[in-house]
Amino acid sequence: MFEEVFRALGLAELNSGVAGVEGDIATGEPASRSINPATEEPLPAVREASFADYDRVVDRAVAAFERWRTTPAPARGEVVRRIGETLRARKAELGLLVTLETGKIRSEGEGEVQEMIDMCDFAVGLSRQLHGLTIASERPRHRMIEQWQPLGPIGVISAFNFPVAVWAWNAIIAAVCGDTIVWKPSPRTPLTAIAVAGIVQSIARENGCEGVFNLVVGGVDLGERMIADPRLPLISATGSCAMGRRVGEVVARRLGRSLLELGGNNAIIITPSASLDLAIRATAFAAVGTAGQRCTTARRLIVHDTLHDQVIERLAAVYQRLPIGDPWDPGTLIGPLISQHAVETMRSALEAAKNQGAEVVVGGGRLDRPGYFVTPALVRARPEMPIVAVETFAPILYVMKYADLDEAIAIQNGVEQGLTSAIFTNDLREAERFLSATGSDCGIANVNIGTSGAEIGGAFGGEKATGGGREAGSDSWKAYMRRQTCTINHGDQPPLAQGVRFDISEG
Numbered sequence: 001m002f003e004e005v006f007r008a009l010g011l012a013e014l015n016s017g018v019a020g021v022e023g024d025i026a027t028g029e030p031a032s033r034s035i036n037p038a039t040e041e042p043l044p045a046v047r048e049a050s051f052a053d054y055d056r057v058v059d060r061a062v063a064a065f066e067r068w069r070t071t072p073a074p075a076r077g078e079v080v081r082r083i084g085e086t087l088r089a090r091k092a093e094l095g096l097l098v099t100l101e102t103g104k105i106r107s108e109g110e111g112e113v114q115e116m117i118d119m120c121d122f123a124v125g126l127s128r129q130l131h132g133l134t135i136a137s138e139r140p141r142h143r144m145i146e147q148w149q150p151l152g153p154i155g156v157i158s159a160f161n162f163p164v165a166v167w168a169w170n171a172i173i174a175a176v177c178g179d180t181i182v183w184k185p186s187p188r189t190p191l192t193a194i195a196v197a198g199i200v201q202s203i204a205r206e207n208g209c210e211g212v213f214n215l216v217v218g219g220v221d222l223g224e225r226m227i228a229d230p231r232l233p234l235i236s237a238t239g240s241c242a243m244g245r246r247v248g249e250v251v252a253r254r255l256g257r258s259l260l261e262l263g264g265n266n267a268i269i270i271t272p273s274a275s276l277d278l279a280i281r282a283t284a285f286a287a288v289g290t291a292g293q294r295c296t297t298a299r300r301l302i303v304h305d306t307l308h309d310q311v312i313e314r315l316a317a318v319y320q321r322l323p324i325g326d327p328w329d330p331g332t333l334i335g336p337l338i339s340q341h342a343v344e345t346m347r348s349a350l351e352a353a354k355n356q357g358a359e360v361v362v363g364g365g366r367l368d369r370p371g372y373f374v375t376p377a378l379v380r381a382r383p384e385m386p387i388v389a390v391e392t393f394a395p396i397l398y399v400m401k402y403a404d405l406d407e408a409i410a411i412q413n414g415v416e417q418g419l420t421s422a423i424f425t426n427d428l429r430e431a432e433r434f435l436s437a438t439g440s441d442c443g444i445a446n447v448n449i450g451t452s453g454a455e456i457g458g459a460f461g462g463e464k465a466t467g468g469g470r471e472a473g474s475d476s477w478k479a480y481m482r483r484q485t486c487t488i489n490h491g492d493q494p495p496l497a498q499g500v501r502f503d504i505s506e507g
């Protein structure tokens, strides 16, 4: 029923899971299919990259790097500008493809494409701002500078839930930095990746830089090959904490760099001074938007004990009215989960919660229709229940009570992950306490804003088991370059630093 979208994006009945230069196609066996999670129907098939395909692609990325690194950065930015223009023109159909493959609602599917466009706009400006420092030298007639050089071919491993936005955070920045890119998307969302890679490949071709942006579709075996590959000095990986531990270990063993964006277990604190209307609306989006499948999804709600019952009651009323259904239908707010496995994971998390003494206030069921649809669950819980420390990639919100702000912050920080966090308060001191060194320990801390939906202008990422990586805006670009400290002597004496003397005589 969505044949025109596939056609418009150049997708056929069988598609190559390799892209980068024209004519290079995947030879892996067998072909696989992603599933439309709203209908359980198979989408067009993909032939995955074989190991031989992978090696060819990486060799090409290495060769392309030799040229690309000497292309002036603003000229690299010009290629990125053209990519952004094309994505703008194709936003509607690409957004719909995101919807079909991930189950995200239309506005979120298009939002994802907008995130790529925003990255292009940001990176065009950045291509003229890869600034280094001039540093005062302690030695006479010496000058010190810090400069940033391209790093090499970068490996990007992305997850199903942001199948193209997270690629753009990495690839678009890496491209203006002079790196080439080898992208392995989630095997659950290969078509969105193939469509974007096709668009980018043809722009690269028109601009004489084929081989800068490459794609290899494959599973865990291919990922293992990639992370162990010394030709890729940086691996940027998004996924679960378990996956990130593996990537971190293997990359560290070869002393490569990894940039990890892993699980979150994000909390929202609602204080007595909060505007409840604001807090309820923001919490609802953070907890059930994208059917709870963002790494930034709010999974824990920590409410002052004077408001606790009222907040549960108001949220329960919202949950009961959530329009759940076909994600391409404009009235829908909640689409399906990605897979049957996700539905089962949600069910077993709720079972565990109940066994630990939690009470499911509303939701947690499965819709009686094709597709992986669930009703978002609101659960009364306590911070000491082991289940609240677990990131379940589904819409489950555990609501807990607190008595004073120190306790709320301790609960919020009391999990291994450290991605995003939020407080709802109109009390300046509470807000500042939350943002202070003894406040939230997360990479992202918001006041009167939910935990999800970050803008690209800031650095995105988290602490602790979230992996420590930072992507997208601010100075995240530095992860994609190598820093070089240069000292230049323009005098006729060789003075040594720290006052060290080493006077030699020549006969």
Ligand code: UN1
Binding pocket: 161, 162, 166, 238, 293, 294, 295, 296, 451, 452, 453, 454, 455
């Ligand atoms: C993710 O779920 O991996 O802040 C990324 C957000 C989005 C990105 C989420 N901009 O919710």
